Amino acid sequence: MQAEAVPFLLRMGDNALILGHRLSEWCGHAPVLEEDIALANTALDLIGQCRMWLDLAGEAEGKGRNADDLAMLRDSWEFRNLLLVEQPNGDFGQTIMRQYLFDAWHLPMLNALADCAQPRIAAVAAKSAREVAYHLARSRSLVIGLGDGTPESHGRMQSALDNLAPYVGEMLSPDACDIAAETNGYGVSAEDVARECRAEMDMTLASATLDMPDVMRRAGPVRTGGKTGRQHSEHLGHILSELQWLQRAYPGASW
Amino acid sequence: MSARPAPTEVWGWLDGIPDPEIPVISVVDLGIVRDVRYDADTLIVAITPTYSGCPATSVIAFEIDKVLRENGVDDLRVTQQISPPWTTDWMSGRARNRLRQYGIEPPGKADGPAQCPRCGGHDLERVSQFGSTPCKAQWRCRDCLEPFDYFKCI
Numbered sequence: 478m479q480a481e482a483v484p485f486l487l488r489m490g491d492n493a494l495i496l497g498h499r500l501s502e503w504c505g506h507a508p509v510l511e512e513d514i515a516l517a518n519t520a521l522d523l524i525g526q527c528r529m530w531l532d533l534a535g536e537a538e539g540k541g542r543n544a545d546d547l548a549m550l551r552d553s554w555e556f557r558n559l560l561l562v563e564q565p566n567g568d569f570g571q572t573i574m575r576q577y578l579f580d581a582w583h584l585p586m587l588n589a590l591a592d593c594a595q596p597r598i599a600a601v602a603a604k605s606a607r608e609v610a611y612h613l614a615r616s617r618s619l620v621i622g623l624g625d626g627t628p629e630s631h632g633r634m635q636s637a638l639d640n641l642a643p644y645v646g647e648m649l650s651p652d653a654c655d656i657a658a659e660t661n662g663y664g665v666s667a668e669d670v671a672r673e674c675r676a677e678m679d680m681t682l683a684s685a686t687l688d689m690p691d692v693m694r695r696a697g698p699v700r701t702g703g704k705t706g707r708q709h710s711e712h713l714g715h716i717l718s719e720l721q722w723l724q725r726a727y728p729g730a731s732w
Numbered sequence: 733m734s735a736r737p738a739p740t741e742v743w744g745w746l747d748g749i750p751d752p753e754i755p756v757i758s759v760v761d762l763g764i765v766r767d768v769r770y771d772a773d774t775l776i777v778a779i780t781p782t783y784s785g786c787p788a789t790s791v792i793a794f795e796i797d798k799v800l801r802e803n804g805v806d807d808l809r810v811t812q813q814i815s816p817p818w819t820t821d822w823m824s825g826r827a828r829n830r831l832r833q834y835g836i837e838p839p840g841k842a843d844g845p846a847q848c849p850r851c852g853g854h855d856l857e858r859v860s861q862f863g864s865t866p867c868k869a870q871w872r873c874r875d876c877l878e879p880f881d882y883f884k885c886i
Contacts, residue, residue, distance in 0.1 A: 511860035511870065518862040525785025529814065600815035604784055607817055607886050615861050 478537040478597060484557060485658040486537060486598075487547070488704050490530030491558035493605075494548055495713070496579060497523030498720055499566060508569055515615065519576070522608040529601045549724040553713045560703035561644035563713045567637065570623060570630065574637035577616035577681070582648045584609045585673040586665065594662035617681050624685025635687050642690040646698040649674060652705065737805065739768045742775065745799055752791045753865050756834040759792055763822025766813050775800065775808040780818045782886075783866035820885050831883060836868065839885035848873035849880050 500520035507513035531544035542550075562579060566572045587609055590602035623630040651659075651667030658664025682689050692699055702708025723730060746768070747760040759765055759779070767778035777796055781789040793810045800808050820839040828838035837845035847854055853875030860870040868881045 511862075514864070515860055515862040518866050521785035521787075521866055522783055523785070525781070525783060529784060596815075600817075604781075604814045604817040607819075608783060611861070611884070611886075 478533060478595070479661065479663070480537055480539060481657065481661060482537045482595070482598070482663045483534050484654050485664060486530055486534035487557040488559075488654070489601075490527045490534055490544070490547070491556050492562050492579070492583075493523040493527035493530060495556070495558040495716060496562040496576075497521075497527060498716055499562065500572070500576075502566055503572065512569070516572070519612055519615075522605075522612070526601070526605045526608070529604070533597060533601065545724075549721050553709050553717055554706050556709065556713060556717075557704055557706055558713075559644065559648050560700055560710055561641065561648060563703065563710055563716060564641060564644065565712055567640070568633060570633035571637040571640065573616055573619045573623065574634060575641055576612070577620045578641055578645060578678070579648075580609060580613035580616045581677045581681070582670065582674045584613045585670045585677075589665035589670055593665060598663050613677075617677075620681055620687075621685045624682070624687045631686065634685065638682070638687055639690055642693045643699045645678075645693050646695060647701045647703060650696070650698045650701075654704070736770070736773065736775075737803065739770075742768045742777070742800070742805075745803055746777070746796060749792070749795050749799055752788045752795070754831070754834070754836065756830045757823075757827040759796070761824045761827035761830070763820075763824070764789075764792065764818060765796075771809075773807050775805050777808065777810050778813040779810060780813050782818050784814075786866050788865075818886070820883065836881045836883055837871070839883045841885075843885045845871055845880075845882040848876060848878070850878050851876040 497520045500516050500523070503513065503516040504520075505513065507516055527548070528544045531547045535542040535544060535547055559579075561575060564575055584606065587602045587606035591599050591606055593599050593602070620634065624634040625631070649671040651671075655664060655667045659666055678689070678693075703710075743760065743765075746765055747758045749759045751757050751759055751762055762782070764779050764782060765777065766780050767776065769776050777800070779789070779793060779796070789812075793812075796810050797808065823839065831838045832849045835849050837847065837849045840846045844858075845856055848856060851873060853873045855874040857872050857874060858869065859872050859879060862868075863870045863881050867884055867886075869884050870879060871882045872879045
């Protein structure tokens, strides 16, 4: 595994880690028991995927760090996740909308990566894609059900979409790291993935009777700085203080 | 000197290890043991996770290690293999029957249960896409009104 792949692998792993952690915050708080279990199970899949990506990143880096070291001992500016996944849970509608927007990109991304030239990366992507296909099926049907639901649920889903729309551009706009990944054979055509993702969003949001905000149609990123690590939102620091405190307070603790 | 039993004998021992969450089927029935072979004198057992975050995977690796050592194998390694990804197609016919007897409807062809594992009814509704473990979903039978677990098709 080449060392140049590290930033790309961190992006894949950190997206799964931060979104997985966000979803785990719902544990015991969801509106009904079935949804509580569903959110926790989705979180579990993402944390499992995160471990595979971050182990690969640690190996490629060659400094002897494993997934736990990378998850627990980096600071916020070293994280490479999208701004979208670190946004607060808000109400159930906002959590489901954030999940849907991410799933709509994550699945075509993983499907394309499963065919990439690097066999280890392709294997992790193929394993993850099966789980994420299920995530998308669920978040899509909930977005449609709640969007095309009561006036109350429709209003909440539209406001969730309006709040999260500025973060979609970062996900769909390839930067130097994405392009290098494609050129070096461990990435994908980010433009193909974006096209597939936009088609999915067009169809689902229309079925959900939701208006796509203009900011989502714009080419290029609107708010950015997550996947480069240059400017995360303030939320990431709060997530890390909760996620990492035990390893920070008791270095090397295990059980 | 470590014993060096034949792989067929090892498969037999592994078939005696129950899945920690669904004890009516063995880890072999579930299709997660992918390979048993020797690398020089070291016995290698390759297992694959069902779902990537499934906490049972590390318990299963521990159980396999324990059972093989009880059978006199000291030189062994349990490895994880993720490709090709696990699919419910690898589940044995025996496992499917046992699941149904236990009250868990086995994975169907399309993603949905074929019948109620309790009464055999076909008027079914989904309660939740997820269940008590990552591999299951919750359904309900409108004939006998009982809820049941469905083993998701993946």
